[in-house]
Amino acid sequence: MKESKDNKCSSSPKAKGKVCFQVERCKGCGFCIEFCPVKVLGFSKDYNKKGYHFPIAEHPDKCIGCNMCGLYCPDFAIWGEKNKEKE
Amino acid sequence: MKESKDNKCSSSPKAKGKVCFQVERCKGCGFCIEFCPVKVLGFSKDYNKKGYHFPIAEHPDKCIGCNMCGLYCPDFAIWGEKNKEKE
């Protein structure tokens, strides 16, 4: 199985959680951005290889790791995690 | 079309109606006999060509020509008619 190497996570020491991305899977629907309860996310200026703008953590410190983004994403391109140490 | 020549009707001068038979169609289910409201009918001792006992008018004078027998018969082998002159 091909292991994606493009996973990235936000890491803000203050944040309750972090949000992770596998941008090459993203198709730019914007669900994650719209439905993040604390508005952590915004669109990148860049395109991924498929030509879509993907989400980036514009306010990583706000992230509560609730994984709403992860639940909404139709493409399994994003997910949130709670920061253990923060709780 | 083959015209059946075996039609027979009861004819009782006193009766309100008459009951008619096309016995070769009969399969002897007994519906007509059972459900004649005034119990005009009974089974013949004879068999028709198919080997069934068919109904006969045992009490033709009672017949009211209501055609219940006709409505029940699954084989279109019997029917009742009102006697015009009697009404």
Place this chain on the structure above:
Amino acid sequence: MKSDPKGVLTGVHYIDGDHAACEGALAAGCRYVAGYPITPSTEVVERFAARIPHVGGLFMQMEDEIASSIALQGAVWGGAKAMTVTSGPGFSLMMEHIGYAVMTETPCVFVNVQRGGPSTGLPTLPAQSDMMQARWGSHGDYEIIALSPNSSQECFDLMITAFNLSERFRTPVMFMMDECIGHMTEKVVIPKAESIEIYNRVYTKKKPSEYKPYEPVKDLIPEMAEIGKGYNFHVTGLTHDEKGYPAMNEENQHKLVGRLMDKIRNYKDEIILIEEDGIEGADVVVMSYGITSRIAEKAMLDARKAGIKVGKARLKTVWPFADEYVNKLSKKVKTIVVPELNAGQIVREVERAVQGNCRVISVPHFGGTVHKPEVILAAIKEGAQSGNNR
């Protein structure tokens, strides 16, 4: 009889085979389609759905292909010219009712835009692998008519022929396209209505008392009665007598099924359409149909450039198969080359008809795309060298 101008989109168009087939049907007088979407045939019904409210008629999308394949027959008995349209998996579902149409002598057209199989296979890619199914897919003995166009233009033209043959012989006609033809856009010239010949349904003029629905009247074919006119006719898929009544015994079976087959077999000359080129004096003849015939033609032209005496015989009518034609041909040539977009289906018929008289080279291809012309060319070359009575 001429075509009803309402359905004829006279003019020059740039449309694909699916659209052209739809226009052909409309020009032929088809006013009812029962269908169910399936790639790569869907465009035919989509166009019909868009066109028919303006022409006067109905498109009914049914719940499945089974319903489609019988609703269309209901419509025919109700007075319509009708077709249904599908591809492989849907065609498989229609098999029972192709038999019903044969048995009840219901004139109608089944369109199959072939894609790669078996099963779901290659939904969007071409094949010609339902050709034997078109002949043998329903249970029981029967003959069938199957036509195969090789261009958008012919999707139009031959569709009219399909409807005409269906009415002429009171039989379902299989219109066997393929994904490539269905989805290839080309110029299509649609003539004026008055120059389109239509074979209209023959309704009996007899009185009801004299009429027998399944009594052969002309060329072994019974006349239809119009619904609602007091004929009180009966239609059944059971073996029936001339009255149309169930009559289930060997004798009636022999009479009925024999007639159903003969009414096609005896009129092969009228039904079989073959496009020939350079047959006289040819060493090799390429026999093909549908999209493959275009690649075959290219290969033929290349072979001629290489000095080979090669001709073509393109089957516009695939069924009934041109046995006699092929048999005659086999006595004149070294080799018959049969490229098909399948594992070798019609080539079996060629082999059967050839009876060892000449060599037969099958050029199979499982589909997904078309042949490379070089492959057919190689077969032609091989056929030109060897061959003749082995």
Place this chain on the structure above:
Amino acid sequence: MKSDPKGVLTGVHYIDGDHAACEGALAAGCRYVAGYPITPSTEVVERFAARIPHVGGLFMQMEDEIASSIALQGAVWGGAKAMTVTSGPGFSLMMEHIGYAVMTETPCVFVNVQRGGPSTGLPTLPAQSDMMQARWGSHGDYEIIALSPNSSQECFDLMITAFNLSERFRTPVMFMMDECIGHMTEKVVIPKAESIEIYNRVYTKKKPSEYKPYEPVKDLIPEMAEIGKGYNFHVTGLTHDEKGYPAMNEENQHKLVGRLMDKIRNYKDEIILIEEDGIEGADVVVMSYGITSRIAEKAMLDARKAGIKVGKARLKTVWPFADEYVNKLSKKVKTIVVPELNAGQIVREVERAVQGNCRVISVPHFGGTVHKPEVILAAIKEGAQSGNNR
């Protein structure tokens, strides 16, 4: 592997072909039937429904033949040996899923007790007119195995072969009976379980990480994985690669469909069963199958009495067709006589294989009863007189 004694009704019985076929299936290890009643096949499922609670397994009467023909495949993937049973109209409805079984390499058995067709035809009377349908009825290219028993005993014996072949080659097997065989009661000897050879499913022993569901392992055949064991395998009717994933292009089509056909074509010798008698030195050979082979045998015996050198070649395996066998035969005899309870189906294959080497006489019959022996005898006589290289 030996048969599971639970399903084996060891003893001597007086039962008809339908019942015997059911017992054959039980002896073969069949423990799941999805079916739908239809004359003249219904007795098979009726017996199964009565027997299976005691044997351990399931009969599920589905809502139609379509559901039956796919439920049985679900059961196979769930671990069962399974069959479905039908006749003409139902067989037509199963066509889509015969293709699915081919494509997904699902071992299973389809029983067709043939009756007169086309359409509803002659529901209670015999025919052999679905023989070509068994080969060609589903869309796309494929090869199929079809067996045809000619007695109650053989309904039992050959059914075991059918299941064994289906497992051996991971392919659906068509068990082509006819109404006459299905409804004729005769003596049937059912042996002890330990003397019944069973070919059991080959489940992979590989680790999930090493396993590819459609990678040919032996004789072009991939191994199955058991459900629920972590193989996480995928099954699709789309053209797929060795992982079982959809892979829709010419290359995979070629590889997959080619292999599916070759896994049968290359093992014809193992699959084709022919019963011969008096072939050596014969002028005429009668080639037949199913019920017709019994009438043919009677005609043969009569012909021998009349001094004709006649042999028989009875096809227990009708598909794949014995091309090579027939071709060889055609070089040794004057005439091959092919009586069938249809308009002439398998005779086409004979003609194809014969390639003009000898005469072929078709003795068709549209069904409703069997041939008169005299008719076949007349053909034998004719064949003995004329024939050989025409």
Place this chain on the structure above:
Amino acid sequence: MTEIRISGYGGQGVILSAMVIGKAAALYEDKFSSLAQAFGPEARGSSCSAQVIVSDEKILYPYLVNSDILIAMSQEAFRKFSPELKAPGTVVYESELVTPEGLSSDIKTFGIPATRIAEEQLGKSIYLNIVMVGFFTAVTKLVSEDSAKKSVQSLVPGHTIENNMKAFDLGYAYGKKHYA
């Protein structure tokens, strides 16, 4: 080879009698036998028939061509099937339901009031078919008494074996008595 037509109307147990005869020959004697039913949906509820062929050789042709023996349990059946009888031939009939008529002289006839016997001696007319079989066995000797009885035993439901055996014996005895 002996070709036998067993006929009557639906509900008389025609098929079972045929099964008994066929099975007796095939399993309990050293013979071949095959049984074919006449099917046909148009036949619902009317006459019913079966064909049994008994032979010393393998049976190839599955249908009866001309019957050597006709077992008739209804007049309609008799009328329908007597023309197919060979001469010489045999008719075994239910004597209160069938009046043999129009037969050529070399056809032997054996009658038994099987329905009445069944009704009077066993309390149920449904055993008439096995009475007929017992009678048939006695008068035709096509299969042995022993084989026929084994066959009856193997074919009828457990709780009816006793009565069926009695029925057979009654028919058999009647045959022995009247046609010995």
Place this chain on the structure above:
Amino acid sequence: MTEIRISGYGGQGVILSAMVIGKAAALYEDKFSSLAQAFGPEARGSSCSAQVIVSDEKILYPYLVNSDILIAMSQEAFRKFSPELKAPGTVVYESELVTPEGLSSDIKTFGIPATRIAEEQLGKSIYLNIVMVGFFTAVTKLVSEDSAKKSVQSLVPGHTIENNMKAFDLGYAYGKKHYA
């Protein structure tokens, strides 16, 4: 014979541009032309392409073998289809979405910022495909301006004809200006 690949991503109107070119050649010039679409459900929402063949003779082989001209409206499409280009050959590309790279020297390239032109001059980026067609017409001269315009007119919905004609003209003019 000229083989043309038109490519981009879904929603750019790739098929319509192909239709315009093909129809112009087939109906409004004395040529043969055929158009084939690349189908495939895996392609949902990703790249999209069409093939047009223009020829003086009847077209037999339905697919493009090697393209003479590649119209590329996305980088992905360019990457996918540039390898099939003949040399010499031509690339017509949307210059803000595509950067031609790795081409052999005998391939001519013509770029136009069609999306921006459409957006800025017509208010809607969806006209980019017709801008591309106008530009293509100007730089390749495969079909005449007149034929191409007739074709556009016949293919776009009535209420968009005006804008589409403008789009064509903009593209055409851009071509004439920059590559005349």
Place this chain on the structure above:
Amino acid sequence: METTGKHPLNKYFREDRMPHMWCSGCGIGTALNAFLSALDKSGMNKDNVSVVSGIGCTGRIAGYVNMDSFHTTHGRAIPFAEGLKAASPDTKVVVFSGDGDLMSIGGNHFIQAGRKNMDLMVVCVNNLNYAMTGGQVSATTPKRSITATAPYGSFCEPFNLPFLAEAVGAVYVARWTVYHVRELQKAMSEALNKKGFSFIEVMSPCPTLFERRNKMGTALSRMKFYKENTKVEHGANTKTTTIDLGGPFTIGKFVDIEGKKTYLEAMNSYYDETFQSDDEYMTYRGLRQKYYEEGCLND
């Protein structure tokens, strides 16, 4: 006794095919009788009525009625009828078939035609089994019933047909038994005069198979059972109209809705609204030759 004329319904059936194939006491004949009587009373011209059947004992009805009649394939009477009606909207199209045909194999056609409110009168003779093939379990067979393919008794819930018919949108739903000849005749009359998808379930004995296997006696005793064990409840909640083996059940007219547009009415009114001119859309009236004759077909 005097010799007299014909059975009053003679002209409605094919006399030359009598006697019909059904067994003694089979309820199908009585159901047909009720239909023909209703038709006779309706004053409709029978030439404008077509009967479409599937395959089964009930399916043979099409072969006996002296009307344009279609004996189609198993389960497919409804879609055939849909096509027939579509092409010839003036024809009253009556689907007459069995429970197996309409509700087992044909279930999807039934629910989809109901959903679309196809203008069909559907009569289902429910004899609780597949009779023609020898009495197998059907989608209406009550639990515990013995049938040929459920030899130890069925253990599946059967459909409650009036409920299903109502659920899919039938505008008329009634259930009667063949004992209730007058009511059945009336229901048939009502359905004959109803536009849209109407449904009548006719409970009917199959003495040869179902009643025999389930030890329910003769057809006649079953008729008496119907008489004694049914409760007429017009407008009953169809959730309550289930049928248990040997148990009492509810009969009556359950649904009778007015004003719901049929498929073709919905199409015509929708298109009339959508398209402005007659040029774009002419009200659809059918495809029989006569429409063409009036129109532009140069015939």
Place this chain on the structure above:
Amino acid sequence: METTGKHPLNKYFREDRMPHMWCSGCGIGTALNAFLSALDKSGMNKDNVSVVSGIGCTGRIAGYVNMDSFHTTHGRAIPFAEGLKAASPDTKVVVFSGDGDLMSIGGNHFIQAGRKNMDLMVVCVNNLNYAMTGGQVSATTPKRSITATAPYGSFCEPFNLPFLAEAVGAVYVARWTVYHVRELQKAMSEALNKKGFSFIEVMSPCPTLFERRNKMGTALSRMKFYKENTKVEHGANTKTTTIDLGGPFTIGKFVDIEGKKTYLEAMNSYYDETFQSDDEYMTYRGLRQKYYEEGCLND
């Protein structure tokens, strides 16, 4: 930004087949996401869960889940699943398919499986059209919707799926939209733990076809629409759960019945009752090799 592990659901789908084929904003991905999340939370061993799909965009789900999975034929996921479940009763069998697949061509299988209470979890992604083939009208398409085969708008009543599911006897019926991810996940969890015929309708945008043709904007705007135009009403009367084009609709858990025997439970209990000894009937447990191994197969 730090590099990290995998998507928490990675093991549930075939990573080597990602990205999947669905369009940007297609709701099928989110529906699958909810299912996999529920499965993850359930603690079930995914090896004991099988996914069966028909053909369609939704049907492709079977190809993406990393479980034993079956991409069957169009409309036939349910009967395949019935066979699978019958042979392997320990497997949790989940049917995941589209509205066209399950409710148009597959309608009969749906109602019959519901009637028999087959132990299947059926998830229908309802995007109101046949997406895979280019967006044609389906049995759930609301009136007036534009589709490829109803280019001027549909004029037929669509099915109200929760109502139909309840009518045929489903023991669990819920409807959510892909906007309602948490609730949807919960419903999936409940259905995963439910025995018998359970049904979840997932309303989902098909932005490429349905929303585009009907000028409903992007997938995102459709998600917002779902948010604003749905009313949660658990236990709602399913007669009221109809869906109009562009109108508000009801969502929630409508049916959740306990104690109804599944097909196999009914069979086992009926046969256990009918047959006296183990010799006559052994409780049926399936046909997977392991049962044989324990038993008498001399393997």
